[in-house]
Amino acid sequence: MSDVTQDQEQRAFERARKIRMGVTYTLLTLWALIVLFPFYWMVLTSIKSYGSYNAEYVPLLYTTSPTLQNYVDAFTAVPLARYFMNTVIFTGITTALMLVVIVLAAFAFSRLDFAGKDLLFTAFLSLMMIPNELVVITNFVTITNWGLRNTFLGLILPSVTSVFYIYLLKENFDQIPDDLYKAAKVDGCSDFKYLMKVMIPICRPTIVTVVLLKVIECWNSYVWPRLITDNELYFLVSNGIQEIRENGFGRENIPAMMAAVVVISVPLIVLFLIFRKKIMEGVSRGGTKG
Amino acid sequence: MKIVLEHITKRYPNRNKKIGGLVTAVEDFDLTIPDGKLVALLGPSGCGKSTTLNMICGLEDPTEGKIWFGDTDVTRLSPEVRGVGMVFQSYALYPHMTVLQNIMFPLENLKGADKLSRDEMVRRAEHAASLVQISELLERKPSQVSGGQQQRVAIARALVKTPKVLLLDEPLSNLDARLRLTTREEIRRIQRETGITTVFVTHDQEEAMSISDEIVVMENGVIRQVGKPQRVYDEPDNLFVSKFLGTPPINVFEGHVERGQLYIGTERVLDVFQAPDGPVTVGVRPEGFVVDADGPFTCGLVAVERMGRDTSVVATHDALEAVQMRAIVSSDARVDTSASNVRFRLRPEKTRLFDAQTGQRIHFVGETMEEPAEVMAREARAAAGAPKPEAGATA
Amino acid sequence: MNTRSMKGWLYLIPAIAFLGVFVVYPLFDVVVYSFEEGYNSASQTFFGTGTYNFSYVLRDTYFIQALKNTFILVIITVPLSTGLALLISVGLSSIKKLQELYQTIFFLPYVTNTLAVGLVFMILFQKTAYTDGFVNQIIHLFGGSSVDFIDGPYWAKMTVMCIYTVWVVMPFKVLILTSALASVNPDYYKAAKVDGTSSWRIFYKITLPMISPMIFYLIITGFIGAFKAYGDVVAIFGTNLNAAGMNTIVGYVYDMLYGDGGGYPSYASAAALVLFAIVLTITVINLLIQRRSVQTS
Numbered sequence: 012m013s014d015v016t017q018d019q020e021q022r023a024f025e026r027a028r029k030i031r032m033g034v035t036y037t038l039l040t041l042w043a044l045i046v047l048f049p050f051y052w053m054v055l056t057s058i059k060s061y062g063s064y065n066a067e068y069v070p071l072l073y074t075t076s077p078t079l080q081n082y083v084d085a086f087t088a089v090p091l092a093r094y095f096m097n098t099v100i101f102t103g104i105t106t107a108l109m110l111v112v113i114v115l116a117a118f119a120f121s122r123l124d125f126a127g128k129d130l131l132f133t134a135f136l137s138l139m140m141i142p143n144e145l146v147v148i149t150n151f152v153t154i155t156n157w158g159l160r161n162t163f164l165g166l167i168l169p170s171v172t173s174v175f176y177i178y179l180l181k182e183n184f185d186q187i188p189d190d191l192y193k194a195a196k197v198d199g200c201s202d203f204k205y206l207m208k209v210m211i212p213i214c215r216p217t218i219v220t221v222v223l224l225k226v227i228e229c230w231n232s233y234v235w236p237r238l239i240t241d242n243e244l245y246f247l248v249s250n251g252i253q254e255i256r257e258n259g260f261g262r263e264n265i266p267a268m269m270a271a272v273v274v275i276s277v278p279l280i281v282l283f284l285i286f287r288k289k290i291m292e293g294v295s296r297g298g299t300k301g
Numbered sequence: 302m303k304i305v306l307e308h309i310t311k312r313y314p315n316r317n318k319k320i321g322g323l324v325t326a327v328e329d330f331d332l333t334i335p336d337g338k339l340v341a342l343l344g345p346s347g348c349g350k351s352t353t354l355n356m357i358c359g360l361e362d363p364t365e366g367k368i369w370f371g372d373t374d375v376t377r378l379s380p381e382v383r384g385v386g387m388v389f390q391s392y393a394l395y396p397h398m399t400v401l402q403n404i405m406f407p408l409e410n411l412k413g414a415d416k417l418s419r420d421e422m423v424r425r426a427e428h429a430a431s432l433v434q435i436s437e438l439l440e441r442k443p444s445q446v447s448g449g450q451q452q453r454v455a456i457a458r459a460l461v462k463t464p465k466v467l468l469l470d471e472p473l474s475n476l477d478a479r480l481r482l483t484t485r486e487e488i489r490r491i492q493r494e495t496g497i498t499t500v501f502v503t504h505d506q507e508e509a510m511s512i513s514d515e516i517v518v519m520e521n522g523v524i525r526q527v528g529k530p531q532r533v534y535d536e537p538d539n540l541f542v543s544k545f546l547g548t549p550p551i552n553v554f555e556g557h558v559e560r561g562q563l564y565i566g567t568e569r570v571l572d573v574f575q576a577p578d579g580p581v582t583v584g585v586r587p588e589g590f591v592v593d594a595d596g597p598f599t600c601g602l603v604a605v606e607r608m609g610r611d612t613s614v615v616a617t618h619d620a621l622e623a624v625q626m627r628a629i630v631s632s633d634a635r636v637d638t639s640a641s642n643v644r645f646r647l648r649p650e651k652t653r654l655f656d657a658q659t660g661q662r663i664h665f666v667g668e669t670m671e672e673p674a675e676v677m678a679r680e681a682r683a684a685a686g687a688p689k690p691e692a693g694a695t696a
Numbered sequence: 697m698n699t700r701s702m703k704g705w706l707y708l709i710p711a712i713a714f715l716g717v718f719v720v721y722p723l724f725d726v727v728v729y730s731f732e733e734g735y736n737s738a739s740q741t742f743f744g745t746g747t748y749n750f751s752y753v754l755r756d757t758y759f760i761q762a763l764k765n766t767f768i769l770v771i772i773t774v775p776l777s778t779g780l781a782l783l784i785s786v787g788l789s790s791i792k793k794l795q796e797l798y799q800t801i802f803f804l805p806y807v808t809n810t811l812a813v814g815l816v817f818m819i820l821f822q823k824t825a826y827t828d829g830f831v832n833q834i835i836h837l838f839g840g841s842s843v844d845f846i847d848g849p850y851w852a853k854m855t856v857m858c859i860y861t862v863w864v865v866m867p868f869k870v871l872i873l874t875s876a877l878a879s880v881n882p883d884y885y886k887a888a889k890v891d892g893t894s895s896w897r898i899f900y901k902i903t904l905p906m907i908s909p910m911i912f913y914l915i916i917t918g919f920i921g922a923f924k925a926y927g928d929v930v931a932i933f934g935t936n937l938n939a940a941g942m943n944t945i946v947g948y949v950y951d952m953l954y955g956d957g958g959g960y961p962s963y964a965s966a967a968a969l970v971l972f973a974i975v976l977t978i979t980v981i982n983l984l985i986q987r988r989s990v991q992t993s
Contacts, residue, residue: 031895035787042784043801045863049816050804052830056819070830116711125704135711138719144924144946145972148729148953148964149722172714190393193360198407198458199381202703208406212397231809233927237935238954249811249927253935256815265819272812283807284800291803294868295875 053276057081057269064266081270090243091271094251097163098275101236101247102229105167109225110218113177118206120177121184122192132181139174143234151238161242170235176221179296183217184210220293223286230279248275302371302465302498304334304357309366311352311522326352327522330366334515339492339499341509344519345545350502351470353519357500358468359383370465381410383466386459386497390471392451394443394458401439404429404458411462429457432491449480456491467492469501473508485512506546510534518542535650536669540660543584543653552626554618555657556583561665563654565620570598571647573654573665580657582622589651590614590628592636596646600626605636612636616643729965742962749966758938759967762948768854769861769944770922777862778914781869786899788870789877799874806867814931817860821845821932846932853933853942860928865921869914876910877903912986919978923971926950945971 056064058077085091119125120132150169159165187210195205211218233249240246246254255271283290309330312323327349334340342350355361357368359380367376375383386407394403404426408417417425430436433453438446443454452472459467472488473481489512492499503509509516510530518525518533518541526538537543543551556565557580563571565583590598592614600616603625607613614628614636628645630636636643654663730750734743753759788798805813820830823844832842843849845856880903888898904911926946929937937943938951945967952964 032791035790039784039787039791039798043798046801046804046866049813049820049863050808052820053813053816065826068827069833070827112710112714115707119704119707123700123704123707125701128704131708135715138715141719141723142920142924142972142975144949145726145968146719146722148949148961148968149725150718151953152725152961153717153722168714169718172711172718174715177711188391188393190389190391191395193355193358194387194389194393194458195406196360197358197380197385197387199410200406201410204410209395209397213395215397227807231811233811233930234950238950249809252809252811252815253930257934268815269819272815276808276812279807279809280804283804287800287803290807291799291871294806295871 050276053269053272056266057273059266061264061266081266082274084264084267085270085274088267089251089255089271090246091251091255091274093244094246094248095275097245098230098247100163101166102226104163105170105229106222106225108167108171109173109176110222112172113180113221114206114211114218116177117180117184118210120181122206122210123202135174135177139178147235147238150235154239159239161240161245163245165239166236166245166247170229170232173225176225179221180214180217183214187213216289219286220289220296223282223290224293226282227279227290251275303336303369304466304498304500305367305369306330306332306334306353306357307367307369309353309356309363309368311349311356311361312364325522327356327363330522330524332517332524332527334498334500336498337496338514339489339501339512341513341516342500342502342519343506343509343516343545344504344525346504348519349522350504350519352522354387354468354470354500354502357466358385358387381407384462384464385466385468386462386464387468388452388455388459388470388472390474392443392455392475394451394454396443398442399439400430400435400441400443400446400454401426403443403454404439404461407458407462425461426457429461430454432460432494433457433487448476449484452476452484453487456488460491460495460497464497467495467497467499469499471502471504473503473505481508488512507548510546518545520545536662537584537653538662540582540584540655543655547586549587549613549627549629551584551586551653552628553622554583554585554620555622556581556620558654558663563652565598566618568597568599571649571652572667573649574667576654576663576665581663582655582657582660584653584655585647586651587613587627587629589648590630590645591648592628592630592634592643593646594644596644598645598647599642600645602636602638602640602643605638607632614643726965726968729962730969732962734962749962750970753963753966753970756963758943758951759945759948761938761941762943762945765854765857765942766923766925766944769857769925770919772854772858773861773865773922774915774918776858777865777869778911778918780862781866781873781914782911784866784870785873785877786903788874799871802870803867805864806871810864810927811931813864814860814928817856817863818846818932821856823848847940850941853940856932857929857942860932861922861925864928865918869918872910872914873907876907880906908989909986912982916979916982919982920975923975923978945974 055072055074058079058081059067059074060076060078060080063074063076116135120128120135147169154160154165154169157165159168191209192205195209200208231249232247233253236245236247236250237253240250243254252272252275255268309327310325311327312325315322315324330349330353342353344350352361356363359375359378359382363376367374369375370383380387395406398406401423405422408422408425411417427436427439430439433456435446435450435453435457438450438454443451446454452475456469456472469488473484476484485508488499488501501513513530515528516530516533517527520541526533526542528536533542534546537546540553544553554565556563556570558564558573558576558578560578561572561574561576562569563573563576563581563583600618603615603617605612605614610632611629612632612634614630616626616628617624618626649665649667650669652668654665654668655661656663731745731747732742733746733748784802788795788802791798822829823832823842823846828836828842829845831845835842843852845852884902884906885898888902893901924946925944929942929944929947933940933942937947943951949964949967949971952960952967
């Protein structure tokens, strides 16, 4: 008798579990669709021809006559290629400069002893709490006064340092055992050589993560470039998109606009798919959006 | 290369800033290490032995005192100029380099006239690798070789510049017990083959005793005794050294001396002529007990453990410093395991007396298996004018 | 100073220089600006000092509108996104099959250009002469009538803004909560199961308390982030946010600094400081609540 009830209980339990799993997968799939839909829409619209898009009063979820004309337009009717190149240059130089600055700073904090180190490090950490909005005003005035508006230098300089990345790298440097440094001293290795030949190679994973996060940040930066450039020659992709939207193809050429959006979104998505684990791990270690 | 440490003192600022002030890690350390010898710095953790090694290496500067390598004052020289090789407790191998790159690393840092060609570096690295018998591992990363092999890589890296002095910081502590035995023999072999003056730090007395020419026992930054291992074991200068050396450890009792007789509790256990009257601390090595039904020393019997060659008698006594004592007796000794007591006789050459307050050694007649001539000489000295009248009175 | 000390500072020169010029100096400067009345950015002169800038900003209808918009956005999106993220993360950590795929998809918005995808959202919600737009089609499906979400009524515009904001902030929250859930020692669950605890009770009594520090962290960063909303709003409504009536505090700061009718760094500074004060207050309140709830639990 007890076997029967046990069996029933078991079956009820199984059923409850199946229902729960079903609900879970439905919920997750629903959210996945909400996340993916804009991307699908963007690609779909970008391959609809101008005529067919505007003819659809009820927008279709598919297209029968895909075209690449919009991509041609995106590169010819507006200077998308230039925005793209500008962003590559900006991202490349900013990231490279940042790397030099933070590696040297993290090394000093982690490995060297000097008067006032603890105090300075605390001061650095407290700077992490300063919102960008508070300092952007003066930086705008500073860069304007230096005559660096509409230059790469003006775009790059205020974007170089990040206290958070110094902190992240310093923590990683700290994990390298002390004995390694002593061994290097016995081996006649200078501080700088130790940094280059031992610390950087060992901490390469963290450095790669920092670079990836910085590249994402640079690629998506909008506020500072908007303030500091009003000459199209120096627009980055974010400003470019805004410019295209307001003055570009004419307000109504949505498919061409979407082609441009696809073009500027692809590099980061590719980067993400390659370095998925590293990026997600890096963000969960303390990145924030923006 | 002879190493001379001349009154070395090392003080650090206190790490706890609230207390402040200085902490003395090593105090007035005075030692000469003869050329080509293997010397162990031995002591419990925090006794200053690693600090001393770091000062010999040049990783830390002494606050006071001088360090000489031969006739050269190296006190303020940096490690690479001193010509030392060092093996760290954690081996400190560079994880991103192969074994060969690790061994070559010190050579790559040579500058100016000492600069070597790439081929020469590889040749020397391979030679060092063959010396420690890891030639087949050169292309692997440190994480791909075993702990014992990592140890050898570290030694090869320390030897590749043919240093005048080799320093080893707890070289065996990260190895399992079996590997420890073979590796310490290996270190001994390499040291003999190369003839390099070697200093190693350990907290394991067995390790120190087994391979070194001399041991230096340290406590709280101070040298407590220097000497050949067996000599230090047999003739400890003080209670600390006697307790630190030997497994199982020496058994320590409270006792007192009255007119040349040693008392533990109320029992008169041993003749200790010429020892001054008063309270003493008595140390008896486990092998210093002889089971004897008529023996003068009665202890509470806890257990008898027979282990092949030896028999251990575990016992208790009110005057014992620890909870239990352990005596190692010959396996043919008869112990009545049903009895509640066991009686012992003490071997004078395995029994050591120390001042109850200072822990300094107190000598008595018959404590060593000395040559008769020596005994006679001492007795003559005592007869000529004993410095301590009460000792003379009992004689 | 000895040579060793010199060396440390030498390595830090670049960092100190950059931070000094672009973070520390501006920090003091913004306060100075905010008290300089009638500052003229062309001639770099000002009439006097005082609190006029603050009173001007606080009485400016555009600022009041921006304040209102920002607060509504914060009040709606922070609880909504945090709750939704918790739901999704719990679902995500309870499955095995396809877990990585879902994780990857959910994180995708984090690496996309906010401005670019905002444009897609605008198109999805927009109603023009040629089309009602995709979202309105769905509303039709459920028997509703079409709304212009981009140029239409205030609540409609606010809805789009909130939806897009939630879409944008979700990846970070889901990631943080998923890794928090993954780091709970499974022994707790095993122990609870042995005790016969129901799944809901396990979640409420074990999981939630264990990940509560991370939830608090997300709420605090969520508040701070939402108060600084700007880019995603521009993406949907264009740069002239005042005209759309959808400006935010940060948008107001930038408009005052530069933009149509800009060139008032003093007003911008005053507004930025007001924002900073609000964010600081909310953060402190959050921390106090967190401390209290940690103490009582």
